[in-house]
Amino acid sequence: MTKMKYMMSGGLAFSEQKDMQKLQKNAQKGWHLNSFATLGYNLEKKEAEDVQYSIDYRKLEKGEEEEYFELFSTAGWTHVCSSYEMHIFKASPNIKPIYTDVESNIDKIERLARPVNISTIFVALIAMLFWVIMTFTNSPFQQIGTWLFICSYVLLMPMLGMLVVLQYRKWIKKC
Template structure:
């Protein structure tokens, strides 16, 4: 799975390092799925380095049963140094982040203390992610409404001349993009709300949640999108 995106870095006098790149298929709020996926990658000998530009970067190593946990930052996008020190003391290594989501990996298998043992406290931390997603969603909807209002009647009943104007078409494309992003954010808010509701029922995260079906659906959607663009 990773080999199609892998490459080797050769450093004089050192053992070659194999790096793998995979398109990030999970949204940042799909916390359980990401944990399960990263743990499966470790079982196959691939260890996360960073997320960047829509890709997850891995380094090749020995397969191992290594747990991953995702934590939501309490302030801005960064975890406080004191918080990172507490995680390290409990046996967790801070690997990287995706905006507000920070990825932790146990340093030695079976020697770590679970990060969250109280589901209500865990729900409180995830609420920060919901507020951020809600804020971004409202911003996108507001921008969309401004564009629609600026065009007014032309958007409702466009003429053939309107459709030929670059300015009108560019605004129409922007509206479609922003509407897509708004729906995307709404999906995120629903997903996060379901996670919070689950925790409030005193149910902890499923760190081995099945994700293969969702992964396949995302892959098929990506391929269909590429084919549609190529046809046009």
């Protein structure tokens, strides 16, 4: 039976680089990335190995996967696991990075930011709607509206945080 262990993610918007470094450190101790898990990764016990990890975000249509993974493997990057539009690859430490230019790297952050942007706008609109209900109606609607407004507001704050961080990451790449 293989031994498994869970590693928590710091949140890819915030600490993608740190996550990848943590995965590398774990592999050096024999804990290898096996698959994505809820808010983290599943690691599997094997031989210790020095490997670097990289993540890419890309929606692959039917018939695109083969070419995409073939390009990575010919460049020395082995596909480890995928979840939704996220793909993690590993390679020995002397292999060149998967992104070698600034422009494509910014495109990558934009692909990561797109769903965050859309859901933030959505939640912001909902929060505004509840604020209107809360302000301009009488009970019991007012009370329900207040609670729902607080809930959506609490949800909105970390999303705005993510937006700011992603914009910042794009900005430092450009400098």
